[in-house]
Amino acid sequence: MSLHELRQISVLLENKAGRLAVIAGALQENGVNILAFTIAEAEGFGVVRIIVDDPAKARRSLEAQGLAVTENRMMALRMLDEPGGLYGISRILGEQDINMEYAYAFNRPGKAILILKVTDINTALPRIEASYPEFLEECSGYQHC
Amino acid sequence: MPFFNHAIETLRRSEIEEMQLKLLRAQARRMYERSPFYHARMREVEVMPDDITRLDDVRRLPTTKKTDLRDNYPDKLFVPPLEKIVRYHVSSGTTGQPTVVAYTRNDIEMWSESLARAFASTGMGESDVIQVANGYGLFSGGMGMHYAGEKLGATVLPAGTGNTRRQVQFMMDLPVTCIACTPSYMLQIAEVAQSMGVSLQDDTRLERGILGAEPWSDSMKAKIEDEAGIKAYNCYGASELSGPLFTECEAQDGIHVWGDMALVEIIDPDTGEACADGEKGEMIVTMLQKEAMPLLRYRIGDMSSLSWDPCECGREHPRLMRLTGRVDDMMVIRGINVFPSQVEHLLYEVPEVGKNFQIVVDRVGNLDTMLIKVELEPEAFTDDILKLRHINRQVADGLKAVLNIKVEVQLVGPGTLPKGESEKASRVIDKRVM
Numbered sequence: 174m175s176l177h178e179l180r181q182i183s184v185l186l187e188n189k190a191g192r193l194a195v196i197a198g199a200l201q202e203n204g205v206n207i208l209a210f211t212i213a214e215a216e217g218f219g220v221v222r223i224i225v226d227d228p229a230k231a232r233r234s235l236e237a238q239g240l241a242v243t244e245n246r247m248m249a250l251r252m253l254d255e256p257g258g259l260y261g262i263s264r265i266l267g268e269q270d271i272n273m274e275y276a277y278a279f280n281r282p283g284k285a286i287l288i289l290k291v292t293d294i295n296t297a298l299p300r301i302e303a304s305y306p307e308f309l310e311e312c313s314g315y316q317h318c
Numbered sequence: 319m320p321f322f323n324h325a326i327e328t329l330r331r332s333e334i335e336e337m338q339l340k341l342l343r344a345q346a347r348r349m350y351e352r353s354p355f356y357h358a359r360m361r362e363v364e365v366m367p368d369d370i371t372r373l374d375d376v377r378r379l380p381t382t383k384k385t386d387l388r389d390n391y392p393d394k395l396f397v398p399p400l401e402k403i404v405r406y407h408v409s410s411g412t413t414g415q416p417t418v419v420a421y422t423r424n425d426i427e428m429w430s431e432s433l434a435r436a437f438a439s440t441g442m443g444e445s446d447v448i449q450v451a452n453g454y455g456l457f458s459g460g461m462g463m464h465y466a467g468e469k470l471g472a473t474v475l476p477a478g479t480g481n482t483r484r485q486v487q488f489m490m491d492l493p494v495t496c497i498a499c500t501p502s503y504m505l506q507i508a509e510v511a512q513s514m515g516v517s518l519q520d521d522t523r524l525e526r527g528i529l530g531a532e533p534w535s536d537s538m539k540a541k542i543e544d545e546a547g548i549k550a551y552n553c554y555g556a557s558e559l560s561g562p563l564f565t566e567c568e569a570q571d572g573i574h575v576w577g578d579m580a581l582v583e584i585i586d587p588d589t590g591e592a593c594a595d596g597e598k599g600e601m602i603v604t605m606l607q608k609e610a611m612p613l614l615r616y617r618i619g620d621m622s623s624l625s626w627d628p629c630e631c632g633r634e635h636p637r638l639m640r641l642t643g644r645v646d647d648m649m650v651i652r653g654i655n656v657f658p659s660q661v662e663h664l665l666y667e668v669p670e671v672g673k674n675f676q677i678v679v680d681r682v683g684n685l686d687t688m689l690i691k692v693e694l695e696p697e698a699f700t701d702d703i704l705k706l707r708h709i710n711r712q713v714a715d716g717l718k719a720v721l722n723i724k725v726e727v728q729l730v731g732p733g734t735l736p737k738g739e740s741e742k743a744s745r746v747i748d749k750r751v752m
């Protein structure tokens with residue numbers, strides 16, 4: 174794991190009231206903190222994507238509830254008040270033929286973090302590190318693995 | 319025109335049974351001599367055509383199951399000479415395999431005759447105009463009604479299904495006196511007519527509905543008769559037997575099964591013993607005059623009772639009293655037969671989903687809806703919503719192709735549905751109030 178990435182936990186969410194409560198409840202009971210959270214929806218079902226402080230424990234406790242869980246490596250970018258930064262990053266990804274699949278943001282004290290899913294994080298991170306290091310958030314304090 | 323075929327319709331019970339024995343013996347002989355399938359079956363149970371000497375001897379003949387139709391797809395049950403076949407219809411089978419039904423010219427004649435007699439028994443005749451709002455095409459319903467209407471000498475409007483506003487418009491513009499469709503579609507038509515400000519009772523000449531192809535209750539019948547201002551006649555048939563064949567008569571008290579067309583037995587599905595007159599059990603049907611694809615002792619899957627009591631209308635042909643359900647788990651959704659095994663079969667073709675599923679049937683307005691919950695395989699779960707959607711579509715499109723009706727598919731987590739084999743009943747949740 175690079176310093177600049179986060180492990181995201183995804184859970185299949187059936188279109189069922191109370192399903193979300195099961196997820197949140199399981200995490201809370203096991204002392205897992207949710208840092209960021211988003212839901213993607215399709216016909217009759219959705220995927221809940223979460224960033225937590227302890228992904229391994231989160232996965233265990235969700236699986237214990239019989240939920241389908243999957244993990245992904247996500248890039249964490251700082252939303253800086255600097256013109257052109259995001260453009261530069263998308264250009265680097267474009268040159269390498271790496272697609273952005275989806276993104277969402279969350280707040281930390283004094284800053285906003287963009288969580289980005291790309292098709293090839295192993296290629297993307299070193300390139301961005303070389304050209305735009307100031308945009309990469311240092312994630313080591315967020316998650317213990 | 320009270321009778322279509324006066325000579326046959328007015329036969330007494332003893333005459334009907336005498337004729338049935340003659341026809342059964344001839345049919346058994348023909349099957350033994352010409353059908354490789356029944357020849358082998360009759361040898362297996364060691365019954366020769368000449369062993370049939372009394373009507374009860376029908377019980378010595380082998381039965382035919384739905385699985386026999388599946389295993390002999392597409393044409394192994396056809397009886398030579400095959401060049402005498404003039405038409406095919408296709409109905410859904412219990413798995414992905416459909417059933418092809420073949421007809422000779424005479425089969426079409428007899429089918430039309432049977433239903434024409436039934437139409438006449440409801441009081442219809444040459445001056446009637448029948449709007450056929452059943453499906454035309456591979457499904458036998460539409461064409462069965464159509465040919466019977468013409469055979470009766472009535473006028474037929476082959477409207478087919480759908481475009482309900484236009485259906486109502488036809489009823490206003492043409493002197494339509496009778497509609498043939500499913501009971502739920504009849505309610506739909508009544509509702510649309512109302513929304514158009516049309517009173518079926520006052521603004522049209524509609525008097526009758528020939529309704530069938532799906533189960534319906536007495537209360538639904540009462541609702542239809544009340545809302546549409548018509549008499550609703552229950553219709554019975556099945557593609558495997560030809561198509562729609564029999565209806566209630568004017569007395570609306572049971573469906574006359576013409577004795578020269580079909581021999582119906584009612585048995586206890588558990589013991590196989592014959593049920594008494596009027597006692598409820600599983601129906602077994604032998605078509606006595608079919609040529610291209612006759613089925614001997616076909617276990618059609620419906621539960622009913624048969625009454626030989628003379629009917630108010632004067633006919634002594636036996637009557638199927640209220641159809642009370644199914645022996646198997648077949649459902650009828652928008653007039654189309656659906657077996658859970660068809661769903662199961664399709665799921666085997668999509669590796670990303672498990673074999674467990676749940677079917678939820680409901681009725682929204684007057685239309686049946688079908689939702690199928692399918693478990694995602696644990697390995698197939700991904701955060702990529704597009705991939706999940708693709709899986710969902712694959713299942714929905716596959717089911718649409720197999721079942722011929724639109725279904726909604728919902729992906730659920732692995733292991734969240736009740737296990738199929740142990741609790742068969744929980745596989746289907748039917749919320750419809752019939």
Ligand SMILES: [Zn+2]
Pocket residue numbers: 567568569574629630631632633
């Ligand atoms: Zn009668």
